[in-house]
Amino acid sequence: MFTHAEENYLKAIFHLEQETQGEVSTNAIAEQMETKPSSVTDMVQKLADKELLSYKKYKGALLTQTGRKKAADVIRKHRLWEVFLVDKLNFHWDEVHPIAEQLEHIQSAELIERLDRFLGSPDFDPHGDPIPDQHGNIKRTEKKLLSELQKGQRGVCVGVKESSSDFLQYLDRKKITIGTKIHVLGKEFFDGSMILRVRDQQFFISKKTSENLFVQIQES
Amino acid sequence: MFTHAEENYLKAIFHLEQETQGEVSTNAIAEQMETKPSSVTDMVQKLADKELLSYKKYKGALLTQTGRKKAADVIRKHRLWEVFLVDKLNFHWDEVHPIAEQLEHIQSAELIERLDRFLGSPDFDPHGDPIPDQHGNIKRTEKKLLSELQKGQRGVCVGVKESSSDFLQYLDRKKITIGTKIHVLGKEFFDGSMILRVRDQQFFISKKTSENLFVQIQES
DNA sequence: CTATAAAATTAGACTAGTCTAAAAATATTT
DNA sequence: AAATATTTTTAGACTAGTCTAATTTTATAG
Ligand SMILES: [Mn+2]
Ligand SMILES: [Mn+2]
Ligand SMILES: [Mn+2]
Ligand SMILES: [Mn+2]
Numbered sequence: 094m095f096t097h098a099e100e101n102y103l104k105a106i107f108h109l110e111q112e113t114q115g116e117v118s119t120n121a122i123a124e125q126m127e128t129k130p131s132s133v134t135d136m137v138q139k140l141a142d143k144e145l146l147s148y149k150k151y152k153g154a155l156l157t158q159t160g161r162k163k164a165a166d167v168i169r170k171h172r173l174w175e176v177f178l179v180d181k182l183n184f185h186w187d188e189v190h191p192i193a194e195q196l197e198h199i200q201s202a203e204l205i206e207r208l209d210r211f212l213g214s215p216d217f218d219p220h221g222d223p224i225p226d227q228h229g230n231i232k233r234t235e236k237k238l239l240s241e242l243q244k245g246q247r248g249v250c251v252g253v254k255e256s257s258s259d260f261l262q263y264l265d266r267k268k269i270t271i272g273t274k275i276h277v278l279g280k281e282f283f284d285g286s287m288i289l290r291v292r293d294q295q296f297f298i299s300k301k302t303s304e305n306l307f308v309q310i311q312e313s
Numbered sequence: 314m315f316t317h318a319e320e321n322y323l324k325a326i327f328h329l330e331q332e333t334q335g336e337v338s339t340n341a342i343a344e345q346m347e348t349k350p351s352s353v354t355d356m357v358q359k360l361a362d363k364e365l366l367s368y369k370k371y372k373g374a375l376l377t378q379t380g381r382k383k384a385a386d387v388i389r390k391h392r393l394w395e396v397f398l399v400d401k402l403n404f405h406w407d408e409v410h411p412i413a414e415q416l417e418h419i420q421s422a423e424l425i426e427r428l429d430r431f432l433g434s435p436d437f438d439p440h441g442d443p444i445p446d447q448h449g450n451i452k453r454t455e456k457k458l459l460s461e462l463q464k465g466q467r468g469v470c471v472g473v474k475e476s477s478s479d480f481l482q483y484l485d486r487k488k489i490t491i492g493t494k495i496h497v498l499g500k501e502f503f504d505g506s507m508i509l510r511v512r513d514q515q516f517f518i519s520k521k522t523s524e525n526l527f528v529q530i531q532e533s
Numbered sequence: 534c535t536a537t538a539a540a541a542t543t544a545g546a547c548t549a550g551t552c553t554a555a556a557a558a559t560a561t562t563t
Numbered sequence: 564a565a566a567t568a569t570t571t572t573t574a575g576a577c578t579a580g581t582c583t584a585a586t587t588t589t590a591t592a593g
Contacts, residue, residue, distance in 0.1 A: 182427040195419045201412050207402040
């Protein structure tokens with residue numbers, strides 16, 4: 094139905110739409126896809142011809158309903174495969190993304206339906222990202238960046254914003270993972286760094302770290 | 314490392330080498346791959362440049378050690394995924410081939426090693442074909458076509474030669490599958506048809522069927 | 534409001550893979 | 564051994580996807 098390249102573009106544009114809340118620029122797509130803007134223009138025009146997105150020259154791209162559904166399908170597959178890799182094959186959460194990047198392109202509705210059942214219809218992938226359902230709907234949960242918490246607040250880690258290997262391995266060394274309870278003991282105005290209490294231990298974390306960890310606030 | 318097309322060609326040539334015991338012709342590859350001979354010539358020359366096979370114009374192709382190992386790797390992946398689809402996702406054995414045709418191209422040595430362990434390092438795929446090991450070695454077992462058995466001989470079904478959906482579904486209706494015990498009650502010289510005893514029931518099968526079922530002879 | 538900078542598009546080239554049509558080599562038949 | 568048929572290769576064209584370099588449009592600054 095669609096090529097790998099087309100699917101990767103749709104996915105990238107889908108993610109960028111969340112951030113920009115509107116038309117996505119050629120340069121933004123190029124950066125995300127690690128290609129040149131001229132290549133993006135070509136592909137965006139092709140996807141517009143296929144009515145997967147609307148596009149006016151110099152005005153950026155916006156997915157159509159069809160395009161958004163297709164993008165959600167790819168993301169659903171990506172995240173389900175990540176769950177498979179971690180839960181069933183015991184991969185580490187920092188290793189699965191590049192493999193899922195390939196597996197997300199396997200074409201078979203039956204396969205993904207059975208995989209979903211096999212995995213127990215999970216709601217989230219190993220990085221805490223929600224898995225779209227068959228209809229492309231994504232469960233939005235209340236989550237905030239750790240950096241938004243104030244001194245004294247408590248939260249549970251529910252996901253990561255960046256999921257680079259470096260960051261995930263850093264979290265591992267600090268024994269922070271999905272489900273870890275965090276108590277903000279202090280926050281430095283100067284550089285945005287924080288002091289946390291995690292499992293009766295004190296941690297110092299940088300602003301960069303706190304801006305890449307999603308938490309659900311615990312009322313206390 | 315290699316493209317999907319290259320891997321598919323290597324696999325096709327590998328299979329054809331088994332049959333022809335020597336150089337594989339351009340036309341044979343074209344038929345197997347469902348492409349035109351001119352396309353095959355192009356690709357064979359490319360694979361020869363990469364030293365995956367040896368090729369002299371008009372003389373056919375023969376895999377090198379490197380090429381044969383690579384082909385076995387792809388076949389290993391194909392068959393392991395088929396086991397996964399049948400054993401874990403409960404697909405039927407006639408549905409898995411086209412999906413495995415895609416999955417076999419996923420690049421990750423770690424993945425296939427873990428998949429193998431997860432499946433309990435199976436020796437055969439759902440159609441009874443042997444799964445090459447990490448080094449590309451294939452366990453050769455004593456098996457004959459059912460058509461080679463004589464009246465009175467007994468065997469156990471250990472595989473199918475053709476694995477089209479039509480044939481596999483026909484076998485299902487006859488309740489013949491891997492492990493089924495077969496007793497040859499009679500064989501017609503005229504058309505090669507056979508009368509079998511399977512689970513205390515008599516079956517008539519055509520020559521075409523008996524030439525596509527592999528059995529292991531049971532000494533009696 | 535004009536000059537400059539940034540962003541986006543177009544033009545043209547390249548690789549991978551495929552095809553059709555034509556030419557060349559090999560095999561088969563008479 | 565020549566004629567014919569079959570197989571294989573080449574030549575040239577096409578699509579998908581990418582790139583560089585040049586051009587055009589839009590945004591920003593003075
Ligand atoms: Mn991922
Ligand atoms: Mn991908
Ligand atoms: Mn198969
Ligand atoms: Mn394949």
